Amino acid sequence: MKQFLLFISALLLSLPSAFGHVGSSGVLFQGQAGDYRVLVSVQPPDVIPGTAQITVYVESGRVSNMYARPIYFSSGDEGAPSPDELLPVDAQKNQYQGIVWLMEGGSSSVQIDLDGTQGKAELIVPIAAVSTAERDMPAGLGWTLSALGLLLVVLMVTIIGASVSDGLLRPGQQLSAKQRRKRLINMGIAFGVCVLILYGGSSWWDSWASDYKQYLYKPLQAKASIIQEDGQWIFEFKADTASLRANNRKNALNYLIPDHGKLMHLFLVRVPGLDAFAHLHPERADSTTFRAFLPALPAGKYLAYGDIVHYSGFTETITDTIDIPAAPASSLLQKRTDPEDTYVVTDPLNNPKNIPLDENVVICGQPGTKTKLKDGSYVIWEGKASQTFEAGKPYSLRFEVFAPDGTPAELQSYLGMPGHAAIVRSDGSVYIHLHPVGTYAMAAELTLKNRIADTSRTYQRAAAAVFRDSIDRQIAFLKTLSTEDRETYLMKEMGMSSGQTDDSQHTAAMNHGSSLSFPYAFPKAGSYRIFLQIKRNGTILTGVFDAKVIDSTTF
Missing domain, CATH: 1.10.287 (Helix Hairpins)
Structure with missing residues (x-):
């Protein structure tokens, strides 16, 4: 056990791809481009300049021409290069592929233009492209x-x-x-x-x-710790200022923007069993420190993943490990930093056994089986009970939610989305926060669309103190809203509202009913755990599922 935990700690510290997720390179987008329903995969290079590989699956409609071009946050639409054509590779499946050259690192997007039987359409896919590797000459x-x-x-x-x-x-x-x-x-x-x-x-x-x-990308380093104040345990995530200065990013954390109305989404997962999970939203105590009240999680070693989004749309995941000690429940006041903070306990990965049942315990499910939630409703993950997944292949992970009486459940908006999912590999080397529209942060898409609408070739950012103050006031404003009004505001901001135009990229995700679908490609073989989060009757519910992934060459 000790060797395993040391391995986990070293692994998290050495991961080069901890921007926006851990161990899952590339971006998947699932949604609408006008009247065309598409699934888009963008695989950015790990060396800049380099080529991004683009694959587009047109799931509805027939396309005759398709073009793509990169648009950088720094230079906007006016400074973008001319588009490159994406060519059909499988006419029967309506699949297109091509490349675009990325000459600048950082936050950017790929604009894809389609023309076909349903007319012309356009969509924007955010990407974060940075140099993370060096090429050795053969x-x-x-x-x-x-x-x-x-x-x-x-x-x-x-x-x-x-x-x-x-x-x-x-x-x-x-x-x-x-x-x-x-x-x-x-x-x-x-x-x-x-x-x-x-x-x-x-x-x-x-x-x-x-x-x-x-110029090689170096993930932000932070130290997780637990402090006790007024009988309540508090999780503290403090960025390493020396690391910020060394990377010439000393003001980086002053230029964060909220994603789903939160400056940070923090996920805690206990190892090695992945049998305890928390989704928290720490608040900014100062420019480098975030804090959140810690729920009554069982003692053990936890992986910590903190998602943040910069003003440019560049997303990062700050990682660390932390030991949470055991303590009598009576000694904790059980405060919550945010009404959307939640946690759950379940059976260990690949090691089912009897566990104490209480209101925060759920039993892990498999594809094709009913997985009961704590309010009596249940989720069915569409697929065969013995289903395995191939590494590198894009899938739509589809879930159907039912009320206790077996009727389709009525889902409510949760942080402006129909649902969320976090996926973690057994060794912690893969982590990602998913939405029904794709594997990118919604705030990144919003800020990049705003930048494209801006006709200036050079972005002029505000002073750090001014920018941070404006964001803090926005967060404070969201706290004054009722839950219903806040969800309405977030849905509209992220293009999920029914009031959006018909060409919204998120039309499919908006009309979810009781079904949810998350696009994802498992990056490598292994055992994975999926934490699905939805909201109904004002309660956030978490379902837990296991997936087995094999190499694509394994039969």
Whole structure:
């Protein structure tokens, strides 16, 4: 057990892809582009500049032409390049593929234009593209280039030597001792010049590579801890200011924007069983510190994932591990930072056993089976009970919710969405916060659409103190609203309201009824746990499901 926990801690600290999620590269979008229903996959490169791979599945409607182009937050629509065509790869499935070049790192979006039987349409897919890797030259290519370089040096030295000696000879004449000496001297000079050129090129390349390392994405580092105040345990997430300064991001946390009305979404998952889960919304105590009242979670080692969104739409997940000690329930006042804070206890992953049942305990479900929720309603995850999933393949994870009497349940908006889901791999190396519209943050989509509407080529950001104050006032305003009014406000802001135009990208997710569908591609084989969260009759309900993922080459 101790070795496992040490491995988990080291794994979380070493993950290079902790922006917006952990271990799940790329973005999936599921929704409407005009009258076309589409599933879009965007796989950004891990080296910038680089190419993003785009795949579009047109699920309804027939498309004749499709184009895509990147739009960077820094330069907006006016500074965007011309679009590239996406070509059909499977006419029967109406599937299109192509690439776009990403020349800038950071927050950006891919604009996709479609034209077909239902007319023209457009959609925007947010992406975060940063350099997270270095490319090593293949050994074979390196030796080949070295041999060619050596050959060029020999040829150059030989040609220069011949030009200062042989060119002066008449047919049949031999070089004199003076001419041979002159030839050798000039060949030596030529060789020295070649060495200097090679040394200068090598130094330039090493300098460029060193500069590149400075721009490699480094996740924000934070320290999780538990403090006790007035008989209540408080979870504290404090960013490492030294890390911020080292990454030239000392003001980064002053430029956060709310996602679903919250500055941070914090998920706590107990390891190794993934049998305790909390979804909290810490409040900002200062520019680097977030705090939330801790619910009565069972003692143990927990993975902490804190999702934040920057003003540019760039999303990050701050990770850490924390030990939550045992304490008598009577010693805790059980306060909540936010009315949407919730937690649940369930049976351990791949190790079902009897557990104490109370109002916060649910039993984990499988595809194709009924999974009971704590209010007596239940969820059916569509699929066969023995279903396995292939790594890297996009799926629509579909859930149907029923009331205790078996009728379709009436779901309420929860943080402006029909539902949420968090997916965690057994070793913590994969984590993602999902919505029915895709794998990206809704705030990122909103801010990028606003940036595209802005015709200025350069974004002028406000002073840190001014920006932070404006966001704090927005958060304070949301707290003054009733739950119903706040949900209405958030739904409208994120394009989920019934008052949106018919070409809303989220029409399909808005008309959910009692069904929910989450697009996702499991990144690698292993055991996963899905925490589904919905709201009905004013109560937030959490269903827990297990998924088995195999390599795509496994049969």
